[in-house]
Amino acid sequence: MDLDLTASLIIATPLAGFLLNGLAGLFFPSYRKLKTVIGSIATLAVAIPFLLVVNVFLQTTPDAGAQVVRLFTWIQAGDFTSEFAYRFDQLSLIMGMVVTGVGSLIHIYSMGYMKDDEGYYKFFAYLNLFIFMMMNLVMGNNLLLLFLGWEGVGVSSYLLIGFWYQDQEKAAAGMKAFVYNRVGDFAFLIAMFMTFQTIGSLDFDVIINNLDKIPGDYKFWIAFLMFVGATGKSAQLPLFVWLPDAMAGPTPVSALIHAATMVTSGIYLIARMSFLYVFVPEVMIIVAVVGAVTAIVAASIAITQQDIKKVLAYSTVSQLGYMFLALGSGGFIAAIFHVVTHAFFKACLFLGSGSVIHAMHHVEHELHHHGKHAHFDPQDMRFMGGLRKYMPSTYITFLVATIAIAGIPPLAGFFSKDEILAFVFNASNVVEGASALYIALWGIGIVTALMTAFYMFRLTFTTFHGEFKLPKKVKGAEDSEKYLHESPITMTLPLWVLGILSLVGGFMGIPDFIVHHGNWLHHWLEGVTAHFEFNLSHSMEWILLSVSVVIAVTGVSIAYFMYFKGDPDTSDAAVAKRFGSFYQVWSEKYRLDEFYEGYIANPVVRFSDKVLAVFDMKVVDGFVNLVAGIVRLSGSLLRYVQTGLTSSYAFMLVLGVVLVIGIIVFS
C-alpha cells in the first residue's frame, strides 16, 4: 500500500474511532447500550493501525533510510514552518508497534473489564483519543508535532485518571497529573524556542544534520530542558509524584498509559535526540544520576506499599528511572529495549492486578448482595492471598511477568536490564572524569535490581500464595472465597499474549557475546540512534551478567523466605523494624507531596488570594478611584461654573480640546 495512505490511515483511524464513539454516545443515549459495537469499533481503530505499522515494518530493512510522509502544513508564520508530517524509521516503527500492539490487547481486555460501567462509550472514546495522540507523538517528524502528541496524551491521561469524576479525589489526581506534566512542558517549550532560534527548524532531520550550528551552551540548555520535559511526562524526580496518584484511573488505563506507553515518551524523546545528547556529557551525567536516584527511591517506596496498584506504580517509576540511567550512560538502544520489554511485562502485571481487583470487587459485590456488610479495600493485598487456586490464568501470567521484571534469565526483563547495567559500567570507561560516578550508579542499579526482585515477589507471593485472608480479616466476609472466580476470556486472552511476550520478548536482544549477531534490536536501531563506544571485554560482560543473575536470585530468595514461607504481615513488620526510620521515610514517600503542597502550591495560592487579589482591588483600582476622586473634588470646588446645561458642558469640552491643540500647535 502507498505510504501516504498508510500514514493517513494510521493517524486517522483512531481519531475516527474517537469521534464516532464519542459523538454517537454523547448525543444518542441508546447507542451507549451497544457495548459490543462500541468496544469492537474502538478495538478495530487500534488493531488496523497495528497491522499497517507491522506491514511497513516487514518491508523495512535495518539500513533503510527514514521515509517521511508530508500531509499538510500545520503552522506557517514568518520563517517558522511546521508540518503534519509522519516519519517511518526503525525507531518510530518499534514504538508504533508497541503502542498499537499493546494498545489493541488492552482494548480487548477493557471490553471485559469495563463491561458494567455506565461510561463505557466514553472510556473507549478516550482510549482511542489516546492512541491517536500517542501515534502523533511517536510518528511525528518534527518536535512540534511530537509536542502535539505529548500534550494530547496528557489530556487523555487527565480525562482517564479522572474517569470516575464523581469522586473528587480521582478528579484531583487527574488535574495533578496535568499540572505536573505542564511544568515539564514549560521546559520543553523553551527547548524548542532555543532549537528554532539556532537551527531555524524543528524537523528532526534538519536538527540532527545541523547540530554544529548550535553553540555549546545552547546545546547544554536544549538537552537539559528537554530532559526536564521528560521528567514530567516520564515521572522522574522531582516530578514523579503524579504517577502514583494516577492509579485512580481504571486499571486498563494504568496498564496502557501509565506503564506501557505514555510514560515512556520521555525516553523516546531523548533517544530521538540522542545525537544531540552525546555532545553534552554534562547533561548525560544529570540524566543518569536522576534516573538512578529515581530508580532506587521509587523502589524503596514500593517495598512499603500495600495497595497492589501502588506497588506497580512505584515499580513503574523505578523502571523508568532505569531507562533514564541507560540513556545517561549512552545506552540509548538499551533504554528502548527496556521500554519494549517493560511494556510487555508491566502491562501484563497491571492487567493481572486488574483481574485480581475485578475479582475482589466481585466478592465485595456478592457479599453486599447477600446482606453482609463487609467493607474492605479491594486493592489491598493484605486481604488477598491464595488467589492462584481461583484464578490460574491470572496467576501464571502474573508470575511470568514477575520473573521477567525481576531479571531472571532468560525472560524479557533479564536481557534489557543486563544491557542497561553493562552500558552503565561501560560509561565509567567512556565518560571522562566520571568513572567513579558511573561505577556508583552501576551500584545503585544493582541494589535497585535486588529490591525490584524482592518487592515484586513479595507482591506475587502475598497475592497469590498462602491462603485467602479476607474471610479471617474482615467481619462478615466468612466463606467469601466461594465468590472468587477467574476473569472472562476477553481479559485472560490479553494476559496470555502479554505473558508469552514477557517470556520470549527478550530474545530480540540477546547479547552479541553470547550469540553472534544475537542482538537484533541493537542492529535494527543502530542507524537511528547514537551510542557511546562500547569497549567491555567479553569476560567483563560475563562477570556483569553473572552479578545480575546472582542479585536477582538473591532478591527472589529473600522474598521467598519472608513472604512464601513466612506470613506477609509479620514479614512486613520485620522489614519495618529492620530499617527503622528509613522505612518510615519510605512509607511516607519521602514526604514529597507534602513538600510541594506546603512550600509551593499553598503559598502561591495564599499569596495570590491574600496579597495579589487585595492589591488589585485596593492599590491598582484604588489608585484609579483616587484619581477619579480628585477630579470629583476639584469639580465640587468649581461648582459655581456649573450651569447644569448639557450644551454648555459640551461647549466646555470642545473648548478644552481646542485649547490644548492650540497650545501644542502654536507653541
Place this chain on the structure above:
Amino acid sequence: MDTLLNLTIFLPILGLLGVLVVRNENLVKWISLVVTTATFIISLPLMLNFNSASSETAQFVFESGSWLPGLDVKYIVGLDGLSLLLFMLTTFIGPIVVISAWHSVEKHVTGFYAMLLILETASLGVFASLDLFMFYIFFELSLIPMYFLIGIWGGKGRIEATLKFFIYTLVGSLIMLVALIYLGYDAGNVVNGGVFTTDWRLLSSSAYMIDLGVQTYLFFAFALAFCIKVPLFPFHTWLPYAHTEAPTAGSVVLAAIMLKMGTYGLLRVLLPIFPNATYEFAPYFGVLAVIGIIYGALVAMVQKDVKKLVAYSSVSHLGFVVLGVFALNTVAIQGAILQMVNHGLSTGALFLIVGMIYDRRHTRMISDFGGISSVMPVFAVMFMIATMASIGLPGLNGFVGEFLILNGSFQSEALNSSWFTIISTSGVILAAVYMLWMFRRVMFGSVVHEANKSLVDLNAREIGLLVPLMLAMFWIGFYPSAFTKYSEKQVNVLLQESIIKKEKTVQVFSAQSTDWVKNVYELSENLEVSEK
C-alpha cells in the same frame, strides 16, 4: 466589492430601523438574527476574494470626499491583512451573540437588540476604517451601546461598573483625540499640502516622519488609550467589574471584539506611525505584558466567581497578545493577530458557557456548583473543549497563537532578552492550574446542592451557538495557515518599512533633538558623527 464592504458595515444599522419599527418583541429578535446572519454571509465573499498575495495594501477600498469643511477628513474603508481576520470575527460573532440572548433578556427587548446592532456596525467600522478620524469615531461609538448594555441589562452593581468602564476608556480616548488632532495638522503640513489629514495610508507612509520628541508624546497618548482598552496591566481594573455586571451577550462582545480594538490599535497606529517610539519603548510594554500574564493568572486562580475568573484570564491572555505585538518580528506579530481571534473564540465561548449555567442557576459562584458533569454531559464536553482551548492545548486554536508569540518573542531583537519569553511561558503552567481547578470544582465531584440535581442539559439553541465556535477552534488548531496567510505579507512589509522609517527619522531629526530625546533614543553617537 467595496459596495459589499460598505453594506456589511452598515447592514446592522439598517436592521436597527426594522427593529425600531416593529412592536412585536419576537419579531425584533428574528429581525436581529436575520440581519446579523446576513451580515456574516455577505462578509464571506470579502474573505474569499481577499487576495492574500497582495495583502500589504488594503482591498475593497471605498473613499468618500472630504466631509469636514477645510479639513481632509474622509470616510475611507477597506480591508487589509491587519484587519481582515478581526473584521470576519466580528461578523461571525454577531449572530451567535443574538441567539445567546434569546431567552435571557426579558426587559426592553427592542432596546437591547438595537444596542447590539449599533455595536456591530461600530466594531466593523473600527476594523475597516483607513482614516484615523473615522477609526476614532467608530471607536467612541462602540462605547455608547456597551455603556447601555451593561447599565441597563447588567447585574446588581451595573451602574458603578458601567460608569467605571465608560469614564476610564473615555479618558484614554479623549487624550487620543487630542493627539489625533495634532497628528492630523502635522501630517497635513508634511504630506498633504497644509491640509489636515488623518488618512492612515499617508500617515503610515515613509514620507511622513515625526520629530522624535513630538513622536514620543503622541505615541504615549495613543498607547494609553489602547492599553486601557486592551486592558494592559495596570489599566485593567475596569474589566472584572464590567464583565461581572455585563449580561452574557455584552461580555461576549466585550471580550471577543471590543478588547481587540486596543490590541488592533497598537498594531495599526503605533508601529507604522511612531516606529522610533515603538521600538524604543517595546521592552517597557513587554514588561507590562509579562506582568499581566502572570498577575492575571494568579489573581484569576483565587476568584470565587467563574465569570470574574474568566475576566482575569483575559488579562493574562491579552498580555500574550501585547507581548507578541511588541516583540516586533513576523512570527510574534502573526501569533498576536491570530491570538486576538483565538481569544475572541475561546473566551467568547467561555462567557457563553458561564451565561448558560447562570441562566439555570442564577449564580456564578464556584462553591454553588460541583458535579455538574453528571447532570449536563453535553455542556461538560463543550466546557471542556473551551477550557482546553483557553489553556492552550495543541490541536486547538489557543496553542498556535501562544506558541508563535512565545517563539517569536524569544528571538525578538526589540525585546532583546529571552527572559520575557521564559517568564511568560510559565503562564502555561498557571493557565492549567486556574482553569482546571475551576473546572474540577464546578464540574467534577458529586452533586451536593439540591438545586443542581435537576439541571437540564443544553438545548438545541445552546448547542447550535457553541458548535460553530468549537469548530472554529479546531479548524485554527489544526490548520492555522488558512488564517495566518492573510496577514503574513502585510506584517512583513509593515516591519520592514517601520525599520526604514525609523532609521530615516533618526537621520532627519537627530540634529535638532533636545537633550532628553537624545538620551532616550541614544543619539549621542550619531550626533558626534554629524558634528565631525
